[in-house]
Amino acid sequence: xxxxxxxxxxxxxxxxxxxxxxxxxxxxxxxxxxxxxxxxxxxxxxxxxxxxxxxxxxxxxxxxxxxxxxxxxxxxxxxxxxxxxxxxxxxxxxxxxxxxxxxxxxxxxxxxxxxxxxxxxxxxxxxxxxxxxxxxxxxxxxxxxxxxxxxxxxxxxxxxxxxxxxxxxxxxxxxxxxxxxxxxxxxxxxxxxxxxxxxxxxxxxxxxxxxxxxxxxxxxxxxxxxxxxxxxxxxxxxxxxxxxxxxxxxxxxxxxxxxxxxxxxxxxxxxxxxxxxxxxxxxxxxxxxxxxxxxxxxxxxxxxxx
Numbered sequence: 001x002x003x004x005x006x007x008x009x010x011x012x013x014x015x016x017x018x019x020x021x022x023x024x025x026x027x028x029x030x031x032x033x034x035x036x037x038x039x040x041x042x043x044x045x046x047x048x049x050x051x052x053x054x055x056x057x058x059x060x061x062x063x064x065x066x067x068x069x070x071x072x073x074x075x076x077x078x079x080x081x082x083x084x085x086x087x088x089x090x091x092x093x094x095x096x097x098x099x100x101x102x103x104x105x106x107x108x109x110x111x112x113x114x115x116x117x118x119x120x121x122x123x124x125x126x127x128x129x130x131x132x133x134x135x136x137x138x139x140x141x142x143x144x145x146x147x148x149x150x151x152x153x154x155x156x157x158x159x160x161x162x163x164x165x166x167x168x169x170x171x172x173x174x175x176x177x178x179x180x181x182x183x184x185x186x187x188x189x190x191x192x193x194x195x196x197x198x199x200x201x202x203x204x205x206x207x208x209x210x211x212x213x214x215x216x217x218x219x220x221x222x223x224x225x226x227x228x229x230x231x232x233x234x235x236x237x238x239x240x241x242x243x244x245x246x247x248x249x250x251x252x253x254x255x256x257x258x259x260x261x262x263x264x265x266x267x268x269x270x271x272x273x274x275x276x277x278x279x280x281x282x283x284x285x286x287x288x289x290x291x292x293x294x295x296x297x298x299x300x301x302x303x304x305x306x
Contacts (some may be wrong), residue, residue: 049079053304059296060090063207063227063235064246064272066293068092082122088115119164126166132157132185159185174213178227181206182234189238205233209246223250236274243274260306268298 016068053075069092077086087142119128161184183204190198206247227246228233235245250263250268257263275294295297 022224035231047080048086051075051077051079051304053302055300055302057300059091059298061268061270061298062249064248064270064274065211065235066296079121082120084119084121086117086119086128088117089113090142117164124168124170126164126168128164129161131159131161131165160187161185171277176209176211176213178207178209178211180208187234189232203231203233203238205235206230207233207235207245219253221252223252224248225250240274245272245274247271247273256306257303262304262306264302264304266300266302268300270296272296 024275048181055075057071058069059066060071060073068090071092072092073088073090075086075088077084079085112295113132115130115132117128117130119126122128160182162180162182164178164180166176166178168174182203186202186204187205191201196233207227207229209225211223211225214222214224225246225248226244227248228242228244230242232238232241236243246269248270250266252264252266254262254264272294279294
């Protein structure tokens with residue numbers, strides 16, 4: 001009897017999932033048709049520009065941290081002149097939690113990351129304000145809203161917003177610098193006082209990254225990056241001060257597919273020197289930071305409309 005109920009439960013879950021996927025495919029097809037028509041009209045008549053693409057990656061690596069496994073990462077942006085708005089998703093293998101969960105579970109259903117930004121890009125300079133939302137936030141059992149800027153409790157996902165400024169010299173000198181600072185949302189730590197009380201202090205976690213793109217034979221590009229944080233921040237688990245947290249090398253190759261599409265493949269290696277030094281100095285009491293992987297690899301491919 002128990003086996004029978006298990007079979008029925010699995011069948012019902014499969015039917016529910018197939019219906020969801022069917023609706024997703026219908027919506028995607030409709031969106032693709034509407035986008036194709038709007039894209040042609042907007043470019044010819046209005047002067048808007050569009051960028052649409054998707055990456056499929058073996059790992060989600062972010063600023064020296066492991067943020068998830070196998071994932072699909074769509075990206076859509078619309079621009080006019082130097083202004084643009086952009087929306088980016090990460091739909092990882094751990095986000096597909098359609099299985100039954102306890103009534104009091106914090107994470108339920110479908111839990112992707114959705115980032116939205118507005119910015120200005122011109123003369124090699126790119127300035128943007130980004131709002132990053134993680135669907136794993138439940139405060140008192142109720143999920144937070146997308147534009148809820150209050151600080152969620154410690155240990156819970158939620159929202160994060162930050163300013164980003166990036167400057168790239170030129171194609172002839174592909175040297176770049178990236179500056180990022182968090183302003184709202186999940187980003188802080190508690191300070192202990194002599195009377196035993198605690199107060200929460202905003203960290204304004206900041207990240208600085210220097211990069212250079214090396215042109216190699218066979219149309220290969222090696223993107224080298226070194227990232228650091230200037231003070232106590234989320235990148236060091238709110239410990240220490242200045243630290244180098246990301247040494248990254250990414251080998252890329254692109255091809256044109258037909259007239260409207262471009263394909264990109266890449267392989268990537270990342271080291272987190274700060275976390276490696278912590279692990280070497282204190283092997284017994286070492287606690288990993290944000291994913292707990294100091295050496296990471298990644299491979300993937302992407303497709304982009306031209």
